[in-house]
Amino acid sequence: MFEGKVALVTGAGKGIGCEIIRELARGGAKCVVNYASSAAGAEEVVKEIEAMGGQAYAYKCDVSDYAQAEQMIADVLDKYGRIDILVNNAGITKDNLMLKMTEEDFDAVLNVNLKGAFHCMKAVTKPMMKQRYGRIINITSIVGVIGNAGQVNYAASKAGMIGMTKSAARELASRNITVNAVAPGFIETDMTEVLPDSVKEQLLSQIPMKKLGQTADIANAVCFLADEKASYITGQVLQVNGGMAM
Ligand code: NAP
Numbered sequence: 001m002f003e004g005k006v007a008l009v010t011g012a013g014k015g016i017g018c019e020i021i022r023e024l025a026r027g028g029a030k031c032v033v034n035y036a037s038s039a040a041g042a043e044e045v046v047k048e049i050e051a052m053g054g055q056a057y058a059y060k061c062d063v064s065d066y067a068q069a070e071q072m073i074a075d076v077l078d079k080y081g082r083i084d085i086l087v088n089n090a091g092i093t094k095d096n097l098m099l100k101m102t103e104e105d106f107d108a109v110l111n112v113n114l115k116g117a118f119h120c121m122k123a124v125t126k127p128m129m130k131q132r133y134g135r136i137i138n139i140t141s142i143v144g145v146i147g148n149a150g151q152v153n154y155a156a157s158k159a160g161m162i163g164m165t166k167s168a169a170r171e172l173a174s175r176n177i178t179v180n181a182v183a184p185g186f187i188e189t190d191m192t193e194v195l196p197d198s199v200k201e202q203l204l205s206q207i208p209m210k211k212l213g214q215t216a217d218i219a220n221a222v223c224f225l226a227d228e229k230a231s232y233i234t235g236q237v238l239q240v241n242g243g244m245a246m
Contacts, residue, residue: 001027001227006080008073010063010120011090013038015189016139018045019215020087020222021056025049027223029085031056032076034063036090063090063116073123082131085226086124088117088161089139093191095150106153113157114164121168121179134177135226138165139218142185142241158183162237169235178234180225185241187213209242 007024011017013035022045025031031049033056035042042058049056057079061072076083091113094105117138128134143151144158162181169179186192186203192212195203204210221240224230239245 002029005084007085008032009087010034013041017089019219023219025054033058064111069119109153114160136179138181181237185244207242
């Protein structure tokens with residue numbers, strides 16, 4: 001599926017990103033496992049990929065810093081010669097009701113989730129244009145589509161990613177580069193583990209499938225969009241949420 005392709009997933013040392021990079025590796029992609037603090041998780045997934053006969057390496061980079069993101073892409077090009085698939089998965093939450101939310105917490109979430117994705121997209125654009133091939137997939141959220149009390153910063157970042165995805169898709173379509181977003185609903189990871197049981201029960205009551213999603217559900221959707229066969233799909237938001245929003 002991805003033989004001869006090079007894939008970079010941000011925030012791939014754990015959670016959804018980790019499953020996405022594994023699935024791309026299973027499809028034969030050479031993988032770059034970006035992490036910010038999960039060094040052990042990133043090294044472990046590299047070993048897993050190598051054990052199945054694939055190629056991968058871990059790369060520490062804070063995507064909210066443009067210089068670091070640009071250097072990461074330059075280093076990928078040095079090592080593997082090309083970059084075909086970029087998945088902007090890195091994300092954080094700093095939840096609070098708007099009245100109590102600090103400017104620092106607003107900025108921090110926007111800097112990682114929205115600007116981080118912008119930095120990596122901007123840095124891959126030239127090489128992808130040169131090779132006349134690219135697949136960019138931004139991991140947004142159901143919260144960016146329908147909103148969520150206590151998450152104005154996170155919702156703004158994820159809604160921003162959707163606007164950015166559609167605009168970049170229009171800019172890059174003629175170069176054979178597709179830009180799409182995947183909007184997970186509530187998926188079992190560290191990010192949702194911290195939710196109180198009462199909130200989880202409330203969430204489940206709103207999900208027609210009556211269960212949280214798994215990281216594999218998101219990885220499968222990403223691989224569908226990353227495949228060459230998805231060449232006529234761009235500027236779309238694929239919602240993977242058990243029917244929570246339609
Ligand atoms: P998670 O387990 O908390 O993972 C978040 C990832 O983002 C980690 O790998 C983390 O890397 C990385 N990250 C954070 N700041 C970074 C930075 N400055 N530079 C590079 N990487 C950074 O959360 P998750 O649930 O897997 O979430 C993955 C993505 O899916 C996020 O964008 C999230 O908003 C989105 N999402 C999740 C859900 C859900 O229900 N779980 C729903 C909708 C959308 P380190 O650990 O190395 O610091």
